[in-house]
Amino acid sequence: MAMRNAYIDQFPEEARVIRAALWSSFLALMIGGTLGLIQGLHRTNVLRFIPSQDYYTVLTAHGVLLVITFTIFFLVGIFTWAVTTSLDRGVKDIRFTWGWYAMMSLGTLLVGVSILGGVVDQIPMNADVLYTFYSPFQAHPAFYVGFVLFVVGTWLAGFDWFRTWWAWKKDNPDERIPLPTFMALTTMLFWYLSSIGVAISILAFLLPWSLGIIDSVNPLLTRTLFWFFGHPVVYFWLMPAYMLWYTMLPKLSGGKLFSDPLARVVFVLFLILSTPVGIHHQYLDPGIAEGFKFIAMTNTMFLLLPSLLTAFTVVASMEHGARQRGGEGYLSWLKALPWRDPAFTGMALAGLMFAAGGFSGMINAGLSINYLVHNSWWVVGHFHLTVGTAVALTFMAASYWFIPQLTGKEIWNRSLGLVQVVLWFIGMTFMSNAMHRAGLFGIPRRTAEPQYEGFSFDPAVGTVAEIDAQVALGAALLTLSVYLFITNMVLTTIGGSTSDAIPDNTYAGTLSGPEDSPAIIDNLKLWTSIAVVLVIIAYSLPLASIIDAGGLFGPGIDPWKPSVVVDPSLVLESVRGVMP
Amino acid sequence: MNIHTYEKTWLAVAMVLIVGFIATITYGAVGPGIAMIDDDGGTIDPDTINDDERFSDPGVTHVGGNEYEAAVVAQAWAYTPSEITVPANSTVTFYVTSRDVTHSYTVAGTNVNTMVVPGQVSEMTVEFDEPGEYGILCNEYCGAYHHTMEGKLNVVPEDEFDLTELSTEAPDEAQLGNQTTINTTVSNDMNYDLETTATLEIGNQTVEQDQTVEQDQTVEQDVTVPAHGSETLEFAVDTTDFGTGDHDWTVTVDGHEGSGTLTVTNATEGGDGDA
Amino acid sequence: MRISKGGLLVIMAFLTPLIVELRTVLSWFGIRLSVVETGALGLALIVAVLIWAMWPSNGDTEAKLA
Incomplete structure (x- = not known):
């Protein structure tokens, strides 16, 4: 029998947990993607088969399932692979690993059921509060409890990886941290730091408030604590994609990573700068002084640096791979890349779209131009390029490499996989382009019917109907792409036969290795301390002034339960009633 | 640390780009004077909006010269007043607050845009040069009929304007x-x-x-x-x-x-x- | 074939954003294309790329002769 050396052969126990995590992720992707199509058709008035009030339940589920469940379940799976593979040792206790997976699953279930209560009368819950759950919207306590369980599950997962690393360090006291483990650990460090914000927001304020223990909350305070977590979480989704671009893409291209030291620098920069930027989501919030917004803007701009460095390294690594495969010339080497491989092509296209998303992100980060695009459809276009493509397409593409590693089976249909990733690129081009343009002339995000009675929108080029058609077409192609992906994964897992031709479980070598960087780069305590100091500088004064001005529990803010659905004309009457 | 020459060049270009962005934004703040929404509006208890000097009788008032103030109360799912009329060539300071949840006060397709957080007063000064008609909308989810929340802004020629x-x-x-x-x-x-x-x-x-x-x-x-x-x-x-x-x-x-x-x-x- | 089938597929995909944005760019120069015109232009570009890709390159011809 041929000596196969796939991940499942090296770590069969861990492979089972990772498979479970990836399948949780895929399930969330399928449900969340389908809901996305419902929204795309509803907003654009192409097809409306749900009442517009229910649009917001669908939107809440779409957001939570895709940006939290899909991404983070994939992350914990991939990071478990990264740590065990690069340290070449299993987790300390597989029961603990199953424990955090179970905790995250239970949390997801609670959140999911409470959101579903928004459209299913038999479930006496409601959580139509969207992914950001801004108070004074008040969700059912199960929503908050589920969210906490999920996040604590990720904390325990991080602990699992840290103690695997600690055990490895004991055996290898003089070795540099292997790059994939370094990436997982630095990512977890800023995740610990930033998720403190949402933990305080929920445990100290929103959960006791939803249980009736406290009467009022300070909406600006809980909102600021949310964004303390809410921007770093986007890097939490992005870092596994970056890890795959650094450790898998060069290998899939047929070469090596250009520079290990700069990859480490990039992750250190993310550790330091991810958290003290959250206020850039609050440029237009009252109650926060301009100076604090300026600090957040400056930090955000410096966060461009690690992404620009990544762009260089990824392209340089691909070129190196292409030249190893016989590519030549200034640009002709591009032809030598393995475009038939869905894992490679998907990641390359994801990286390309991330460049476009990065440019619209630079606009968002611009303090003054943000007035024009804030909360417009532009922003939705932006994050469908970042989390919706850079992350989601990279994850799907990587699955074409990982699922064989985790199951020992060949992909059911690789050509279909290639069509699937290309279809995602085309669908997202249509959808995000239209969303960006629509945002510029004022169409808002998070709105079931952006068609108003008293005015209409005025596009610079084309018509609103063309924009809507473009979004609906894009959404349909994206959903088709998701279903092709799921079909391929299901048929690979249940239908495929075990193959001995699965490649060995390895990651990319490096042209310039860790020995080219000073050992201080691996000093996680130092970088964490600097990150903490920057967070204190960026956040202590804004939080103090918010609490000082509005009080810890706000100036008598009444909870607003979104389940109270009433006729809007009655509401207008009541508006007139309360006005003097 | 061993860094490739090309990578050093790229690093330098990236830093120039970043510093350039920060410089243009700083210029925007100090040159043309684009101010951010900040804490100048102060805080307010939503239950006392009806007793508040400014918000008990919301709408446009004249401050002097070509300066005006507009007080607006947002609540699910309407603005009071829903229609604002101001003269061209005027400077209008908006004061917007919310009676219930978080809203926005957004003039569609322009950079007149602020979040409206309950407990806070958003203060925003806008210069209107030309006459025109604009839609006002809420771009922050505020409940089941969020999509029906809208208003109107009329900028009328100066000689047609009075209060x-x-x-x-x-x-x-x-x-x-x-x-x-x-x-x-x-x-x-x-x-x-x-x-x-x-x-x-x-x-x-x-x-x-x-x-x-x-x-x-x-x-x-x-x-x-x-x-x-x-x-x-x-x-x-x-x-x-x-x-x-x-x-x-x-x-x-x-x-x-x-x-x-x-x-x-x-x-x-x-x-x-x-x- | 001058290019692999996978490569061709990716080039065709990459034409999508170019065609979609070409319409916006042309409007800056006062050229306003309708959706149908944009689609026709896109189709023409795709056909052009297909012809380029299918046309036997010198290398291929020699390979066939050999």
């Missing part, structure tokens, strides 16, 4: 030969006194003010409405010569009109009417 409001109060009916009164309240939200003439017209004739108005007459009355104040005028109407039937009347002040119909009845018929 005069007129309300009239008059009986619908009077008995022939009796005297009745049409009350007119004129308010002025400009920062200076409004000196103008109030005219009552019944039918098509004109009579001086302080005279009792008879049939088919118009009465004029000079009026001075103090800055940010109001005046109530009483037009006494003697119906002796009116004849029974419906008589349309119109009060005109500073280009604004209030109108109604007075039905004059016979003394005996009037009795039926009262019954």
Whole structure:
């Protein structure tokens, strides 16, 4: 029998947990993607088969399932692979690993059921509060409890990886941290730091408030604590994609990573700068002084640096791979890349779209131009390029490499996989382009019917109907792409036969290795301390002034339960009633 | 640390780009003076909005020169007032607060945009150069009918703009030969006194003010409405010569009109009417 | 074939954003294309790329002769 050396052969126990995590992720992707199509058709008035009030339940589920469940379940799976593979040792206790997976699953279930209560009368819950759950919207306590369980599950997962690393360090006291483990650990460090914000927001304020223990909350305070977590979480989704671009893409291209030291620098920069930027989501919030917004803007701009460095390294690594495969010339080497491989092509296209998303992100980060695009459809276009493509397409593409590693089976249909990733690129081009343009002339995000009675929108080029058609077409192609992906994964897992031709479980070598960087780069305590100091500088004064001005529990803010659905004309009457 | 030459160049270009972005934004703040929404608006208890000096009577008021203030209360799912009218070439400071959840106050397709967080007052100063009509919308999810929350912003030519409001109060009916009164309240939200003439017209004739108005007459009355104040005028109407039937009347002040119909009845018929 | 089938597929995909944005760019120069015109232009570009890709390159011809 041929000596196969796939991940499942090296770590069969861990492979089972990772498979479970990836399948949780895929399930969330399928449900969340389908809901996305419902929204795309509803907003654009192409097809409306749900009442517009229910649009917001669908939107809440779409957001939570895709940006939290899909991404983070994939992350914990991939990071478990990264740590065990690069340290070449299993987790300390597989029961603990199953424990955090179970905790995250239970949390997801609670959140999911409470959101579903928004459209299913038999479930006496409601959580139509969207992914950001801004108070004074008040969700059912199960929503908050589920969210906490999920996040604590990720904390325990991080602990699992840290103690695997600690055990490895004991055996290898003089070795540099292997790059994939370094990436997982630095990512977890800023995740610990930033998720403190949402933990305080929920445990100290929103959960006791939803249980009736406290009467009022300070909406600006809980909102600021949310964004303390809410921007770093986007890097939490992005870092596994970056890890795959650094450790898998060069290998899939047929070469090596250009520079290990700069990859480490990039992750250190993310550790330091991810958290003290959250206020850039609050440029237009009252109650926060301009100076604090300026600090957040400056930090955000410096966060461009690690992404620009990544762009260089990824392209340089691909070129190196292409030249190893016989590519030549200034640009002709591009032809030598393995475009038939869905894992490679998907990641390359994801990286390309991330460049476009990065440019619209630079606009968002611009303090003054943000007035024009804030909360417009532009922003939705932006994050469908970042989390919706850079992350989601990279994850799907990587699955074409990982699922064989985790199951020992060949992909059911690789050509279909290639069509699937290309279809995602085309669908997202249509959808995000239209969303960006629509945002510029004022169409808002998070709105079931952006068609108003008293005015209409005025596009610079084309018509609103063309924009809507473009979004609906894009959404349909994206959903088709998701279903092709799921079909391929299901048929690979249940239908495929075990193959001995699965490649060995390895990651990319490096042209310039860790020995080219000073050992201080691996000093996680130092970088964490600097990150903490920057967070204190960026956040202590804004939080103090918010609490000082509005009080810890706000100036008598009444909870607003979104389940109270009433006729809007009655509401207008009541508006007139309360006005003097 | 060993860094490739190309990578060093790229690093330098990236740093120049970043510093360039920060420099242009800094210039935007100190040069053209694009200020961010900040904490100048202060905080407010949403339960006290009706007692608040600014928000108890929301709308546009004149501060002086070409400067105006607009107070707006947002709540699910409407703005009060829903329509804002300001003159061109004006500087308007908006004060917006929320009675319930987080909203936004957004003039579609422009950079007039602020979040409206309950407990906070958003203060935003806007310069309006040209006349135009704009839609106002809420771009932050605020509940099941969020998508119905909208308003209107009219920027009108300066010479068409005033802050005069007129309300009239008059009986619908009077008995022939009796005297009745049409009350007119004129308010002025400009920062200076409004000196103008109030005219009552019944039918098509004109009579001086302080005279009792008879049939088919118009009465004029000079009026001075103090800055940010109001005046109530009483037009006494003697119906002796009116004849029974419906008589349309119109009060005109500073280009604004209030109108109604007075039905004059016979003394005996009037009795039926009262019954 | 001058290019692999996978490569061709990716080039065709990459044409999508170019065509979609070409319409916006042309409008800056006062050229306003309708959706149908944009689609026709896109189709023409795709056909052009297909012809380029299918046209036997010198290398291929020699390979066939050999």
